[in-house]
Amino acid sequence: MAVLKAKDLAVGYESQAVLDNINFEINSGDYFCIVGENGSGKSTLMKTMLGLISPVSGEISFAEGLEKNEIGYLPQQSDVQRDFPASVYEIVLSGCQNGLGKRFFYSKEQKALALDNIKKMGIEKLKSRCYRELSGGQQQRVLLARALCATKKALLLDEPVAGLDPQVTEEMYELIKQLNDDGMTIIMISHDLVNVQNYATKIFDVNSMKVTTIKADKEGK
């Protein structure tokens, strides 16, 4: 079952294509990795998938009941967030914003969901800590918990292990793997080829524009 389909897609800014001739299909339950060097247009491609920027040409379509408010997103950290006074709980809860609908405040269920995801990511003890005081790995867990509040189906991650040390990187990959095992579709950008080959089921290389399917490894891991 295809969740996301790109057909003759070209992405870029202000009608200047950074990448073109993109064709792929992501199925439900896939662990789909987009690899390539820095500056090769991976983030631009992901922003297009998210609808933050419109495609230069071609089309990208969500299929079979995946609504825009059922996607979770883990962006790269921005400058603003580095000195933002917000508690872990506040940030995770903000992941429920797509479920607000016409209401102004979060419901009891949404608050419980936020707490659940905080537990799932193993950051319960940090619940009332200030985000800017956390380590890089802890911050990523917070943002992952927030993304989980927004989705049950598909998660888009932009360089989730950038700047983390090997030990924390390993933990982060395990967490994401677990989510994938639970049925979450994972779409991830990375330039960490070694780890990607251990975990992904499909790899899309932006240099060759080819999708490689890795199935055998999945059973073993």
Add this chain to the structure above:
Amino acid sequence: MLDQLFMYLSFPFVRYALIVGVLIALCSSLLGVTLVLKRYSFIGDGLSHVAFGSLAIATVLNVTNKMLIVLPLTIAFAILILRKGKNAKIKGDAAIAMLSVGALAFGYMIMNLFPSSSNVAGDVCSTLFGSTSILTLTQEDVWISGILSIIVIGIFILFYNRIFAVTFDEDFANAVGTKANAYNLLIATVIAVIIVLAMNLVGSLLISALVIFPALSAMSILKSFRSVTIFSAISSTICALLGILISILAGTPVGSTIVTVDVILFGICYLIGKIRG
């Protein structure tokens, strides 16, 4: 001294002025955190000069209610700046600097070309630095300011969660389907309203202080968005109250007195923050 204070407080217009002053201080502190964190501080400053320019136009046109001209013009520029400023950061800065000094020069010029009273220097001074005393506000000003403040506070409370979401991470908000641009527009409009309101209290040059100081004080000692917001609101209210009372008793200009109290509080909070590490 207390006798003097009670004597003043026995006049209803003094009490009204006090209430309005406090309400204005409260709502100007609410969006301070958002402004500081979104790097919009300079937008507040630019807008206050635009408000000065539009006030000059309103004065020259001699309309009975100046708000009718100042408010829409300031809101229009707020939206314009926000739209333009987002794409190119440095250019946006320069554009705002141009706009703000331009509006200032233009306003001062037309006030001199078409003087509406014999005391142009006095008029200009009170628009820039606020009325020498809040007690010179007209009854109508007091009512409009009171109502607008309550609307601003209401909007902030209702949209608190969304304002937080959009301030913390605009890309995430957009990605999960929140219309971040619409909320940026809402924030810009509210900022414009606050600036026009605060102009009555502290004058156009000092408005940014009223918006930014309470937020910075709170951010240097507190760690969650909610506590920072509540602390800014309370501290801004207390500073305004103290400032107004001191200015009544000591005869100092109300705007600069309030801002001085705000600055002192910031100094204290900053030190506490540094000591606690």
